[in-house]
Amino acid sequence: MKKIFPIFIAIGTGLTVLAGYFFTLQLAPVLGLLINWGIVLVGLAGLIGIGYLLKMHVTRVAKQQKGGFYSVIVLVTFLFTAVAGFILTPEDAFFRNWVLNIIIPVETSLLALLAVTLLYGSLFIIRSRGWTPMSVSFLASALASLVFSLGYLSPQAGSVAADWINFIRRLPIAGIRGILIGMALGGVIVGVRVLLAMDRPYDGDK
Amino acid sequence: MTWTQIGWTVIGLSAVLLIVFSILFKGKRQYKVRKFTSPGVFQKQRVAAIERGQARHLVLGDQFWSRSYPALGLHALATLPSLATSEDLLDGEQLLSAGAGELVLFARQIVEGHYQGGFSTHLPVFLPGPTPFSFLAGFIPETGLHPPGSVGMFGNFGLTAALLSEAVELRGGHVFAAAGSITAQAALFMKTQDLLIGEEVFLLPGGFEPTAVNQAGWVTEDIIRLALMILLVIAAGLKMAGVI
């Protein structure tokens, strides 16, 4: 019973939601309810996850483990943000400034680091991947896309050249469609396996 | 037949084929797949990391769910049991991380399921940061604190996957990526040699553990993919002829 009840819950919930795609109107209220419950659980799971993050850092500080100094930073900034957020509310100007003036510079700078990583990596693509049709077409397409985005190649609309450039620019869509169809197919199999209780991530059994 | 009916047929057929082939492959029958080298290389690197006394890190994605790739979180979790076995967890150097609370809770439940004696207080599952960028910002310093010998990336990742992979490689670690999104794959393509592309990610978990269910997954995907390809050609012809 201890094992069967969660399986019953997973299959029951899954099949009800899936049926909602078919009986859209009839099942709309039930679906709304299930999705709201899901949102509550996802939110709570997020908080518990943050709890584990804090627990790890508290342990590091308490046991004076490696990286304890950085853990203090995490704990102090967390406490300050959370307390300020609860007292001042997220709409408060100071709280918004505090959050945005930290998140935006750090995230944008991390993205900026990516430019260097990608540029450096692209210099070694043939060395790491060899001369395969995929690596050559990757490189050619990346270069062509960069050239197109510079905007120098913009012939008069309606001309043969414009049609060809449009055609070339749309070529990657074929690959994207193929990859997305493939990924969707894989997604169906993964989902159906859970709905058939072949995969049970909720009890650790295979 | 409408497109909606085709959709339901795909779902129904997947379920039927999965059940039938799971039963068929329980015996001696096997579905012969092509040789994919990267999962094997990853396993060897994990063994090498154990021998060197280095950490092995499994990263289950920086999100549980995304609109474009709704199944990737579940897929990462489906791969976990074949990699985080009780033997793997013995030396305490097997780390698991994820960028979403749901993933952390599921991963803990899966790992716990592998402990015969019950819940361990030292489950090596942690959350470096709760959003994709904070996950990256929390993960990179961790590679300095616990230099990983091997890192496996599974599930949902975005363009930050390239920085994550770079950080591991700078520490001399090996990266295996079955990161599902096109963005992550494009970002990882240049430097990460052991990379599964597109639908190849669904080779896992069978690539590590070819159980009957995993083999059934492969053959079901192959059959439906072929059917969809034939359907595309027929539908294109009918569209051109003005029938549909």
Next chain:
Amino acid sequence: MSMQELIWGVVGLLLTVMVLSYLIGDNLFFRIAGYILVGVTAGFLTVLVTRQILWPYLIQPVAYGSWLERLWVLIPLVLALLLVIGQFKRFEGAGRVPLAFLAGLTAAIAVGGSVFGTLIPQMRAVVDGFAPSSWYATPGRPWMRIMEAVFMLVGVLGTLSYFHFGRRRRQEHTPGDEERPLFLEVLKKVGEIFIGVTLGTVFAGIFLSALLAMIDRIEFIGDFIFRLLGGN
């Protein structure tokens, strides 16, 4: 420049320089900036989740709702309690039920979303390219549209062939171990090029976004220093 602008500007400048210092290697400053982001994001999410999800969906109906509303909230409340209790060693099994609910919900959304949100729309788009009416819908050269539709179909078929898992039926340990059935192997060669082209284009997009971020940061630093020195 007001005092407030100055303070936040200095914070932004310091954090930018600290993160960019990673270019010379992992260092103390990069780590500090990274961990500040972790702490602030965790705190911000805690506030948001509590105020925008747990309060209106769970706590408010229990505290202030009618009996009917309280009744409806009973199930998610029990699931939430089980999820929390399940994190304690003694009640390890309790978490299974809410996690099973989440797994079932996600699996169904994954199946429905994959089929009706991705698979069918993408297939329809490929097939719709073959409608004669679409070739003449806009002024231009219809033969280009026909060619595009054909390329689209061949590209999709090739890409899908690339992903075929099964191998050609042969004896064990022959070079054919890596080969798909013959007709798929031919199509796969086309697919390989299309996948390369796609990943290359996506890569260029990522690179441009990253480059824009780099330009933004450099511009921010330059602009802030200029204003600090008295420029307008």
